[in-house]
Each structure stands twice: as structure tokens, then as C-alpha cells.
Amino acid sequence: MSATCPMHAPKDHPKVPRGKTGILLANLGTPDHYSYWPMRRYLNEFLSDQRVIDYPKWKWQPLLQLIILTKRPFTSGEAYKSIWNHEEGESPLMTITKAKTKKFRAAMEDLYGDDVIVDFCMRYGNPSTKSKVRKMVEAGCERILFFPLYPHYAGATTATANDSFFDALKKEAWQPAARTVPAYFEHPDYIDALAKSVETAYGKMETRPDILVVSYHGMPLRYLMQGDPYHCQCSKTTRLLKERLGWEDTDLVTTFQSRFGPEEWLQPYTVEEVARLAEEDGKKNIAVIAPAFSADCIETLEEINEEIKESFEEAGGEHFTYIPCLNDDDAHIKALSQIAQENLGGWLTPSS
Ligand SMILES: C=CC1=C(C)c2cc3[nH]c(cc4nc(cc5[nH]c(cc1n2)c(C)c5CCC(=O)O)C(CCC(=O)O)=C4C)c(C)c3C=C
Ligand SMILES: [Fe+2]
Numbered sequence: 001m002s003a004t005c006p007m008h009a010p011k012d013h014p015k016v017p018r019g020k021t022g023i024l025l026a027n028l029g030t031p032d033h034y035s036y037w038p039m040r041r042y043l044n045e046f047l048s049d050q051r052v053i054d055y056p057k058w059k060w061q062p063l064l065q066l067i068i069l070t071k072r073p074f075t076s077g078e079a080y081k082s083i084w085n086h087e088e089g090e091s092p093l094m095t096i097t098k099a100k101t102k103k104f105r106a107a108m109e110d111l112y113g114d115d116v117i118v119d120f121c122m123r124y125g126n127p128s129t130k131s132k133v134r135k136m137v138e139a140g141c142e143r144i145l146f147f148p149l150y151p152h153y154a155g156a157t158t159a160t161a162n163d164s165f166f167d168a169l170k171k172e173a174w175q176p177a178a179r180t181v182p183a184y185f186e187h188p189d190y191i192d193a194l195a196k197s198v199e200t201a202y203g204k205m206e207t208r209p210d211i212l213v214v215s216y217h218g219m220p221l222r223y224l225m226q227g228d229p230y231h232c233q234c235s236k237t238t239r240l241l242k243e244r245l246g247w248e249d250t251d252l253v254t255t256f257q258s259r260f261g262p263e264e265w266l267q268p269y270t271v272e273e274v275a276r277l278a279e280e281d282g283k284k285n286i287a288v289i290a291p292a293f294s295a296d297c298i299e300t301l302e303e304i305n306e307e308i309k310e311s312f313e314e315a316g317g318e319h320f321t322y323i324p325c326l327n328d329d330d331a332h333i334k335a336l337s338q339i340a341q342e343n344l345g346g347w348l349t350p351s352s
């Protein structure tokens with residue numbers, strides 16, 4: 001279909017595809033490789049984002065460039081190496097995001113046929129948000145639903161992903177209509193998918209764990225005080241999960257992991273809490289779930305399943321079970337599809 005009136009279009013006017021709706025899944029991003037320079041490039045982009053670290057540039061950049069980025073690419077690179085998907089030559093976050101996109105695309109095409117185009121992008125590194133918005137517009141998307149894959153809103157995740165989407169739209173001559181999917185920390189299908197993953201994991205165990213540690217990625221406490229709702233949304237997810245499972249308050253505990261830098265972050269810290277549970281409360285058999293991550297990544301596969309597990313065992317803990325993220329589980333795809341449908345109202349109607 002031509003975008004211009006045929007009466008007035010010059011003969012050599014390019015064909016402009018139209019009429020499509022894009023759904024762009026957005027994840028955090030991941031390094032292209034675990035060696036020094038790709039790690040440094042990735043960490044530099046990530047840690048220079050003022051939504052993530054809000055110190056004034058003149059104070060933060062010298063510290064970041066001269067100290068942090070000379071050491072952290074090596075230490076984080078080692079951690080990435082220990083979990084790397086060598087077969088595909090990429091990090092697990094990338095492999096899982098691709099698998100999830102494939103299944104989600106099939107679910108959306110079942111509903112909307114070829115009116116819909118589904119793809120994914122990353123906030124940091126590749127594939128960039130800008131390149132994928134360009135590709136969608138080129139393919140004829142007149143509308144784009146931007147879907148950050150974070151169940152809980154945080155300035156450091158959802159907002160900065162949305163910022164990159166809006167920046168990409170700024171570059172478009174013919175800008176598509178745009179919507180963003182809000183946080184889904186209390187969506188019944190998301191809670192149900194989490195609960196099913198717990199039930200499946202518990203069903204495979206010989207002895208029921210003494211407690212479920214519900215570990216969320218942390219952030220500086222200061223961000224909560226400045227009005228970021230992340231902490232409250234995480235607490236609500238834990239409560240809804242408990243209610244859906246029909247459990248008591250004492251069956252699970254909310255904790256926060258991945259502290260970075262000297263500031264106080266949200267507490268209790270997972271790494272300390274698992275040791276305290278083993279040492280002081282005699283909880284020698286625990287399970288850990290990480291609902292803030294929609295895909296397994298360095299923070300779950302390495303930090304939880306290696307560092308945090310070690311902390312638990314050094315404190316006398318005996319059985320540590322890590323419950324994987326929702327990844328490309330059918331229940332997760334069902335939840336994401338339902339959330340997408342709810343946000344496509346007025347744009348697309350399911351054909352069946
Ligand atoms: C330094 C501040 C950071 C804040 C605030 C933060 C918030 C935050 N992050 C996620 C999700 C992920 N973070 C991941 C890695 C990661 N996060 C930080 C720092 C902050 N995150 C760093 C420096 C790193 C890189 C790894 C490292 O060097 O330790 C990832 C995994 C990426 C991967 O490739 O596997 C995810 C996912 C959330 C949900 C969040 C919310 C407040
Ligand atoms: Fe992070």
C-alpha cells in the first residue's frame with residue numbers, strides 16, 4: 001500500500017509498507033563477550049546511565065572510568081565466563097530472551113495473524129532499542145507496544161528502557177503511535193506462573209524446604225525514599241505469591257541482592273539473610289526464587305546459585321535449591337500474552 005495519495009505521488013515515490021502493529025519486548029542487555037573490552041563497553045553504558053546511578057556526572061565519571069572500569073570488567077567477566085552459553089556464543093540472558101520472544105511471537109501470531117510483528121531489544125548493548133524501532137517502522141508498524149520485561153517498576157529498569165524507546169521515536173520521520181506496558185507485579189497470571197514454578201520445584205523435592213527466600217534485585221535505599229515504588233511492588237508480589245500458594249507468613253521471606261557500592265541498599269540483603277537463617281534460625285533446607293528477573297542471568301545463575309549458596313553453606317546450611325526464573329515456561333508466555341492483549345485494546349482484536 002502506498003502512503004501517499006496516488007493522484008499526487010511522483011512516479012518514483014518509494015512504496016511505504018503500512019498497517020502493522022509492533023510489540024517490542026525489552027530486556028536489560030548483556031555483554032557481547034566476557035573478555036575485558038566487551039565487558040567494559042557494556043558496564044560503561046550501563047553504569048553511566050543516571051537512572052541507574054544518579055550521582056552528578058563530574059563526581060561519578062572519574063571514579064567510574066579510572067577505578068571501577070579498570071577492575072570490574074575482569075571480575076564480572078570471570079562470573080560471566082562461568083555461566084556463558086559457549087555453544088551459542090552468548091550469555092544466558094540473550095539465549096533465554098530469544099527463546100521467550102520466539103514462543104511469545106507464536107502466541108501473538110495465533111491471536112492476530114500477520115497484523116502483528118514481534119521482536120526484542122536491549123536497553124544496553126545489542127540489539128539496541130533504536131535499531132529495532134527502526135526495523136519495525138521500516139516493516140510498516142504504525143503502532144508500537146513497548147513491553148519492558150520487568151514485573152516491577154524501577155527508575156533503574158522500566159523508566160530507562162522507556163526513555164530509550166522515546167529517544168528512538170525522536171529519530172523517526174513518520175513516528176508510529178506508541179504505548180508502553182506498565183509493571184505487572186500483581187497480575188494474576190504472573191503470580192500464577194510464579195506459584196506454579198514453586199509447586200513444580202517443591203513437587204520434585206524429597207523434603208519440603210524450611211523456608212522460601214524470595215530474592216529481588218536490590219537498589220539504593222535512597223531511591224525508595226525519593227519515591228521509587230520498586231520496594232513496595234516487590235513486597236506485594238511476595239504477599240500475592242504467599243496467598244496464591246495458601247502459605248503462612250513464616251513460610252517465606254523477602255530479601256534483596258546484588259548490592260553495588262558503599263551506600264545502604266534495600267534490606268535484608270539476601271547473602272546475609274541466608275547465612276542468618278542457617279545459623280540463627282536453624283533453617284538448613286532452603287529454596288530461593290527471584291521474581292524480579294524474567295530470565296535467568298548473571299544475577300541468578302552466578303550470584304544466587306554460586307555466591308549466595310556458598311554463604312548459606314558456610315553458615316551451616318545443608319540443602320539449597322534455586323528455583324529458575326520463569327524464562328520461556330508456558331505459564332510465563334501465557335501471562336505475557338494476556339498482559340500484551342490487555343494493552344493492545346483498540347489497536348488489535350484477536351481474530352479467533
Ligand atoms: C549499580 C546499580 C544497579 C541498580 C540500581 C540495578 C537495578 C536493577 N537491575 C536489575 C536487573 C539486572 N541487573 C543485571 C546486572 C547488573 N546490575 C548492575 C547494577 C545495578 N542494577 C550491574 C553492575 C550488573 C552487571 C553485572 C555485574 O557486573 O554485577 C542483570 C543481568 C544482566 C546479564 O547479562 O545477565 C539484570 C537482569 C533489576 C531488575 C534492577 C531493579 C532495581
Ligand atoms: Fe542490576
Ligand SMILES: [Fe+2]
Pocket residue numbers: 258298299303
Ligand atoms: Fe550481581
